[in-house]
Amino acid sequence: REAFRSLSAAEFFYRNREIAGFSNPSRALYQTVRELVENALDACDSHEILPSLYIGIKLVDPIKSFYKVTVSDNGIGVPPYYVPYAFGQVLFGSKYKLRQTRGMFGLGAKMAILYGQLTTGKPVEVETTPLGSRYKYYFKIMVDIKRNEPIIIEQRVRKLKKKTHGTTVSVTIEGDWSRAKNKVYEYIKRTAIATPYANITFVPPDNSEVIVYKRVIDKIPPPPKEVKPHPHGVDIEMLKMLISSSEASTLKEFLAESFQSIGLITAERFLRDIGFDPNMSPEKLTTEGIKALVSGLKEYKDFKPPRTDALSPLGEELIVAGLRSVLEPEFVAATTRRPSAYSGHPFIIEVGIAYGGKIPSKDEPQLYRFANKIPLLYDEKADVSWKIVSNVIDWKAYGVEFPAPLVVLAHICSTKVPYKGVGKESIAEVPEIEKEIKNAIREVARKLRTYILKKRREEELRKK
Amino acid sequence: REAFRSLSAAEFFYRNREIAGFSNPSRALYQTVRELVENALDACDSHEILPSLYIGIKLVDPIKSFYKVTVSDNGIGVPPYYVPYAFGQVLFGSKYKLRQTRGMFGLGAKMAILYGQLTTGKPVEVETTPLGSRYKYYFKIMVDIKRNEPIIIEQRVRKLKKKTHGTTVSVTIEGDWSRAKNKVYEYIKRTAIATPYANITFVPPDNSEVIVYKRVIDKIPPPPKEVKPHPHGVDIEMLKMLISSSEASTLKEFLAESFQSIGLITAERFLRDIGFDPNMSPEKLTTEGIKALVSGLKEYKDFKPPRTDALSPLGEELIVAGLRSVLEPEFVAATTRRPSAYSGHPFIIEVGIAYGGKIPSKDEPQLYRFANKIPLLYDEKADVSWKIVSNVIDWKAYGVEFPAPLVVLAHICSTKVPYKGVGKESIAEVPEIEKEIKNAIREVARKLRTYILKKRREEELRKK
Numbered sequence: 014r015e016a017f018r019s020l021s022a023a024e025f026f027y028r029n030r031e032i033a034g035f036s037n038p039s040r041a042l043y044q045t046v047r048e049l050v051e052n053a054l055d056a057c058d059s060h061e062i063l064p065s066l067y068i069g070i071k072l073v074d075p076i077k078s079f080y081k082v083t084v085s086d087n088g089i090g091v092p093p094y095y096v097p098y099a100f101g102q103v104l105f106g107s108k109y110k111l112r113q114t115r116g117m118f119g120l121g122a123k124m125a126i127l128y129g130q131l132t133t134g135k136p137v138e139v140e141t142t143p144l145g146s147r148y149k150y151y152f153k154i155m156v157d158i159k160r161n162e163p164i165i166i167e168q169r170v171r172k173l174k175k176k177t178h179g180t181t182v183s184v185t186i187e188g189d190w191s192r193a194k195n196k197v198y199e200y201i202k203r204t205a206i207a208t209p210y211a212n213i214t215f216v217p218p219d220n221s222e223v224i225v226y227k228r229v230i231d232k233i234p235p236p237p238k239e240v241k242p243h244p245h246g247v248d249i250e251m252l253k254m255l256i257s258s259s260e261a262s263t264l265k266e267f268l269a270e271s272f273q274s275i276g277l278i279t280a281e282r283f284l285r286d287i288g289f290d291p292n293m294s295p296e297k298l299t300t301e302g303i304k305a306l307v308s309g310l311k312e313y314k315d316f317k318p319p320r321t322d323a324l325s326p327l328g329e330e331l332i333v334a335g336l337r338s339v340l341e342p343e344f345v346a347a348t349t350r351r352p353s354a355y356s357g358h359p360f361i362i363e364v365g366i367a368y369g370g371k372i373p374s375k376d377e378p379q380l381y382r383f384a385n386k387i388p389l390l391y392d393e394k395a396d397v398s399w400k401i402v403s404n405v406i407d408w409k410a411y412g413v414e415f416p417a418p419l420v421v422l423a424h425i426c427s428t429k430v431p432y433k434g435v436g437k438e439s440i441a442e443v444p445e446i447e448k449e450i451k452n453a454i455r456e457v458a459r460k461l462r463t464y465i466l467k468k469r470r471e472e473e474l475r476k477k
Numbered sequence: 478r479e480a481f482r483s484l485s486a487a488e489f490f491y492r493n494r495e496i497a498g499f500s501n502p503s504r505a506l507y508q509t510v511r512e513l514v515e516n517a518l519d520a521c522d523s524h525e526i527l528p529s530l531y532i533g534i535k536l537v538d539p540i541k542s543f544y545k546v547t548v549s550d551n552g553i554g555v556p557p558y559y560v561p562y563a564f565g566q567v568l569f570g571s572k573y574k575l576r577q578t579r580g581m582f583g584l585g586a587k588m589a590i591l592y593g594q595l596t597t598g599k600p601v602e603v604e605t606t607p608l609g610s611r612y613k614y615y616f617k618i619m620v621d622i623k624r625n626e627p628i629i630i631e632q633r634v635r636k637l638k639k640k641t642h643g644t645t646v647s648v649t650i651e652g653d654w655s656r657a658k659n660k661v662y663e664y665i666k667r668t669a670i671a672t673p674y675a676n677i678t679f680v681p682p683d684n685s686e687v688i689v690y691k692r693v694i695d696k697i698p699p700p701p702k703e704v705k706p707h708p709h710g711v712d713i714e715m716l717k718m719l720i721s722s723s724e725a726s727t728l729k730e731f732l733a734e735s736f737q738s739i740g741l742i743t744a745e746r747f748l749r750d751i752g753f754d755p756n757m758s759p760e761k762l763t764t765e766g767i768k769a770l771v772s773g774l775k776e777y778k779d780f781k782p783p784r785t786d787a788l789s790p791l792g793e794e795l796i797v798a799g800l801r802s803v804l805e806p807e808f809v810a811a812t813t814r815r816p817s818a819y820s821g822h823p824f825i826i827e828v829g830i831a832y833g834g835k836i837p838s839k840d841e842p843q844l845y846r847f848a849n850k851i852p853l854l855y856d857e858k859a860d861v862s863w864k865i866v867s868n869v870i871d872w873k874a875y876g877v878e879f880p881a882p883l884v885v886l887a888h889i890c891s892t893k894v895p896y897k898g899v900g901k902e903s904i905a906e907v908p909e910i911e912k913e914i915k916n917a918i919r920e921v922a923r924k925l926r927t928y929i930l931k932k933r934r935e936e937e938l939r940k941k
């Protein structure tokens with residue numbers, strides 16, 4: 014009487030696309046731009062390439078409101094064998110690793126492509142030259158939704174005369190530029206703040222001027238390294254998977270090889286502490302043994318904290334320079350906190366505060382949110398940073414009385430940003446992260462208070 | 478240099494479980510209860526069975542904080558062939574239809590089961606007797622995460638002496654009752670308000686008293702019917718899928734059979750209007766023909782509006798009775814709006830307002846949200862209803878000055894509730910829905926104003 018069936022991952026995200034930010038043409042245009050831009054930037058700064066990005070939106074059918082969105086980069090490119098899957102299979106990608114990247118779901122590009130397919134029927138066009146290759150590969154791809162497989166509409170290869178590398182992705186979607194444009198301009202501007210080592214050119218669809226952000230830093234930050242999981246983030250299923258993919262012959266070698274922050278000596282001491290033979294074979298572990306090992310790993314206090322070379326923060330200098338150039342404030346200060354961790358994932362919180370000058374006065378703090386260098390522009394009220402900035406911090410105690418010209422920038426970078434949804438717009442309330450954001454804001458707010466009090470005293474002296 | 482791979486749907490939701498509400502033990506305990514309760518209620522009221530539910534939470538390991546959550550119902554049961562998939566395969570279920578149900582993703586039960594697996598290593602236990610069967614089937618199931626397939630740990634059958642039907646599901650998870658209990662009690666209480674035709678017994682884990690909600694209505698509302706899609710909700714991919722699964726030999730028959738609100742005569746007239754031969758074979762449509770048909774279907778004004786026998790609203794009587802019994806207010810009024818639609822999905826907005834009496838005074842309106850009869854308790858500030866209640870409605874104009882004892886109940890029912898996330902906690906900003914919620918609140922707020930003004934006049938007369 015009930016009709017049972019399964020869905021492919023492509024069917025699921027096609028049917029529930031509003032969950033990924035594709036809820037209407039205006040939001041979809043914004044989301045398409047950002048998914049392609051985030052892929053382009055990852056392809057560059059994960060590989061120590063100074064990014065040069067071209068972003069173009071072209072109105073191709075004014076009656077149906079169809080736009081062609083093109084993003085071009087000088088990144089590492091995509092190996093031709095993987096192009097159909099990277100752009101034609103939902104839940105496929107190269108960012109399922111423990112390393113700070115903008116991408117993490119293996120979904121973003123495909124959502125834009127699916128939305129193009131269902132609104133305009135057009136395939137995505139991908140051109141790519143992988144680093145070191147002398148060929149340019151052209152693909153036209155659609156997603157077979159029922160099977161979650163790529164459909165290659167067309168593919169060509171061309172030999173190049175001069176060496177180059179990078180990727181261009183074009184999707185044609187139904188959009189709404191008039192409703193989306195403020196958010197698109199703001200997203201690109203804030204991306205330029207977060208990536209001052211990138212050249213970004215943006216060509217909008219109406220006859221508005223081309224926007225160019227030239228790089229202001231010629232040195233690329235060291236790319237995040239891939240790390241192994243930290244024992245404090247382990248669970249029963251993760252441990253089972255690590256055991257089945259490990260070739261270690263002893264339990265202590267298994268721990269030292271599979272986890273970060275565990276050396277052979279620590280592994281031996283830990284295992285003896287919880288009553289295991291360090292030289293037993295991992296395959297001999299029973300279900301109860303696995304459970305005991307998981308509890309032990311999560312609770313052991315003497316593992317080193319999570320490594321932070323998997324992270325790439327913005328840095329205080331960059332935050333101050335960015336806020337200064339965009340806002341022209343009277344006061345700017347920033348802090349990059351020491352690394353912390355939640356569930357075995359390292360994270361760093363950075364906060365900047367700008368005050369006065371050309372900042373307009375508002376009834377509430379103006380919050381600029383970033384996560385793994387991505388600007389977050391929607392769902393502000395659902396974000397943990399907003400909860401802290403509006404409800405937890407007592408601004409009066411720092412000399413700020415609303416209405417006030419106050420901007421707060423908050424950046425979280427992590428090997429796993431705890432987004433509330435696959436549309437990547439707001440951050441969930443993880444206790445360790447909440448605590449760090451609060452302390453970071455207080456740290457910078459104290460500097461603001463010093464400045465405000467000093468200014469008031471000078472004001473009073475001047476009156477006498 | 479980048480390592481490409483795909484994830485199964487089970488791997489994806491295991492890795493990103495906070496997106497489904499499984500972010501920490503307290504939230505996971507709440508989400509586990511609600512996913513099982515929502516399945517139990519669907520199994521009853523979709524099939525005209527007056528629900529009798531048992532909900533039990535048992536502390537099975539105080540040191541590790543493990544709880545066994547059991548939900549038992551007298552619903553339609555699950556055919557034994559499908560039990561392993563229904564409980565062991567992510568994106569598998571019976572609610573992928575155009576009909577109002579609480580479930581819609583084919584994910585909820587599996588998320589609770591995955592969370593149990595990864596925190597306690599224990600399988601889910603399912604007992605079920607399908608309606609009309611003389612057997613009780615027992616299963617112990619786990620999810621093979623890498624393959625997204627069920628693992629049947631154990632299965633047994635027993636012949637029953639007397640006829641019965643229903644399902645019992647038990648998962649053992651790491652939880653946090655002290656942090657979750659307020660929300661769990663509130664969820665069950667509000668569920669009882671929304672389903673006054675259900676008997677609900679709740680046995681909490683500490684030695685607190687057993688909570689019993691006895692049914693106050695002995696008549697079950699007519700269950701929602703399954704309907705075909707409405708032409709205004711069509712897209713290119715949907716039309717292609719409908720064509721490939723249709724056996725109709727003419728285009729007009731294809732439209733009349735595949736869509737609601739299109740009869741053969743309307744189909745013929747519509748097709749001639751947009752320049753198609755009504756008698757051509759659907760298989761002969763070109764890609765351009767499909768696109769033209771999609772535009773035509775979306776824009777044609779003369780199709781009947783979406784059918785509403787796919788919906789089952791609460792009703793004004795029920796809302797008033799529920800608010801009265803729970804809040805003991807001075808004033809209560811409610812409205813069930815006429816059906817509306819977004820993207821071809823019919824929806825109904827219902828609003829209730831309660832004021833004064835035993836309602837405590839607060840600085841803001843107190844909002845009770847429901848969607849397809851499910852109470853929504855998290856992410857209030859991200860919900861479209863909150864946006865309207867706190868920012869759009871001018872309460873002063875209705876005689877309400879804060880702090881005030883004001884409760885607003887908002888219910889949306891639809892063949893597709895536009896949730897913001899798979900955790901089903903807040904509703905996205907769909908323009909048609911926003912407009913309806915606003916008008917529904919205004920309609921009931923006008924009755925509140927009449928009451929408040931009348932009371933003030935009486936007060937003034939009494940003073941003289």
Ligand SMILES: Nc1ncnc2c1ncn2[C@@H]1O[C@H](COP(=O)(O)OP(=O)(O)OP(=O)(O)O)[C@@H](O)[C@H]1O
Nearest residue numbers: 052056099106107108116117118119120121122180
């Ligand atoms: N411009 C590009 N240059 C190089 N590789 C790319 C580019 N765009 C996409 N890719 C590859 O395609 C994969 C899939 O991209 P997609 O956006 O769908 O997922 P993702 O970026 O891994 O995760 P997310 O869903 O969080 O964005 C990426 O992981 C990357 O390997």
Ligand SMILES: Nc1ncnc2c1ncn2[C@@H]1O[C@H](COP(=O)(O)OP(=O)(O)OP(=O)(O)O)[C@@H](O)[C@H]1O
Nearest residue numbers: 516520563570571572580581582583584585586644
């Ligand atoms: N108590 C129950 N009685 C009868 N059938 C059930 C019960 N619990 C689950 N099922 C069946 O198992 C399927 C899967 O349940 P699951 O909760 O995973 O998904 P869903 O309810 O369809 O959607 P959602 O993810 O939105 O909850 C259901 O569609 C239903 O057919």
Ligand SMILES: [Mg+2]
Nearest residue numbers: 052116121122
């Ligand atoms: Mg991406």
Ligand SMILES: [Mg+2]
Nearest residue numbers: 516580585586
């Ligand atoms: Mg369900």
